[in-house]
Amino acid sequence: ERKELENYRGRETKSASGEVYELFCNIGKPEDAVKAVDADGEGVGLFRTEFLFMDRTSIPTEDEQYEAYKKAALILKGKSLIIRTLDIGGDKDIPYLGLKKEENPFMGFRAIRYCLKNRELFKSQIKAILRASAFGDIKIMFPLITTMDELREGKKLVAECKADLRNMGINFNENIQVGVMVETASAAVIADMLAKEADFFSIGTNDLTGYTMACDRGNNDVSYLSYSPLQPSVLRMIKRTIECGVQNGISVGMCGEAAANKLMIPLLISFGLTEFSVSAPSVLNVRKIISTWTKEEADKVTAKVLEMSTQQEIVEYLKSVV
Numbered sequence: 001e002r003k004e005l006e007n008y009r010g011r012e013t014k015s016a017s018g019e020v021y022e023l024f025c026n027i028g029k030p031e032d033a034v035k036a037v038d039a040d041g042e043g044v045g046l047f048r049t050e051f052l053f054m055d056r057t058s059i060p061t062e063d064e065q066y067e068a069y070k071k072a073a074l075i076l077k078g079k080s081l082i083i084r085t086l087d088i089g090g091d092k093d094i095p096y097l098g099l100k101k102e103e104n105p106f107m108g109f110r111a112i113r114y115c116l117k118n119r120e121l122f123k124s125q126i127k128a129i130l131r132a133s134a135f136g137d138i139k140i141m142f143p144l145i146t147t148m149d150e151l152r153e154g155k156k157l158v159a160e161c162k163a164d165l166r167n168m169g170i171n172f173n174e175n176i177q178v179g180v181m182v183e184t185a186s187a188a189v190i191a192d193m194l195a196k197e198a199d200f201f202s203i204g205t206n207d208l209t210g211y212t213m214a215c216d217r218g219n220n221d222v223s224y225l226s227y228s229p230l231q232p233s234v235l236r237m238i239k240r241t242i243e244c245g246v247q248n249g250i251s252v253g254m255c256g257e258a259a260a261n262k263l264m265i266p267l268l269i270s271f272g273l274t275e276f277s278v279s280a281p282s283v284l285n286v287r288k289i290i291s292t293w294t295k296e297e298a299d300k301v302t303a304k305v306l307e308m309s310t311q312q313e314i315v316e317y318l319k320s321v322v
């Protein structure tokens with residue numbers, strides 16, 4: 001089977017009816033960019049930068065981060081590199097940051113919320129990303145956005161960091177894109193508004209599923225709900241997000257695990273997703289699955305799915321057609 005998949009290496013990612021997609025990889029360390037390239041990924045759709053902050057005893061400096069982001073950019077040789085700003089809290093603790101123990105870390109002080117309250121740390125990360133943007137096709141992405149204010153505040157800090165670098169005569173990409181991870185119910189519901197001020201969306205189905213279904217990703221008793229991106233409610237969140245992006249002319253990708261789910265792929269094609277970001281070992285298989293669908297067939301299947309009211313019904317039907 002591996003051998004058969006090798007036939008998909010070096011090819012465009014294309015549906016049977018000719019639509020072309022971007023197929024990226026998720027990475028956690030700059031060195032993983034090598035794996036992304038070896039796996040035939042067309043870029044990186046999610047660099048989880050919190051890994052640079054883990055397994056050490058102090059915050060990486062701006063220079064250390066700059067070197068890491070630049071390294072990934074150079075490995076990718078001009079291919080897209082979407083760098084997500086620090087996403088800590090929830091299931092990701094970093095002891096030296098001294099985060100308070102919370103009753104409900106998934107509902108708490110994490111990700112963009114933490115960064116907007118710790119501006120020096122946030123600005124040093126943004127400056128490091130901006131400086132690295134002189135060496136590749138880098139984009140900035142904010143995690144766990146729930147309000148327009150957070151996006152505006154984040155963009156304001158990017159503008160401040162640009163001004164600082166400009167004053168120092170340091171090179172960076174003036175037109176760097178700033179995107180939003182849509183991974184909370186709130187973001188999906190206001191996707192029409194966010195799409196007017198974000199340069200792109202990437203749907204994080206791991207969290208979006210948990211936050212839509214009101215359950216903790218780490219709690220085994222409710223995992224039957226938290227790992228269910230095919231619930232009608234979650235599908236409506238995904239559909240809405242993609243449609244709002246398309247209507248506003250911004251690109252919409254998906255970097256949660258669901259992007260590699262063969263039952264989900266026809267739905268994503270039909271909704272209008274244009275970028276899939278998956279783990280390196282899934283790249284060729286996702287390219288193959290996409291190649292088996294025409295837009296027309298995907299639309300037919302999706303229309304049926306949208307009439308179904310339970311996940312079980314949806315899964316059984318999709319299994320019968322993929």
Ligand code: PEP
Pocket residue numbers: 046048087183203204205206207208255256257
């Ligand atoms: C997600 O939430 O879907 C996602 C891609 O981010 P993470 O898994 O790092 O929370």
Ligand code: MG
Pocket residue numbers: 143183204206207
């Ligand atoms: Mg997430």
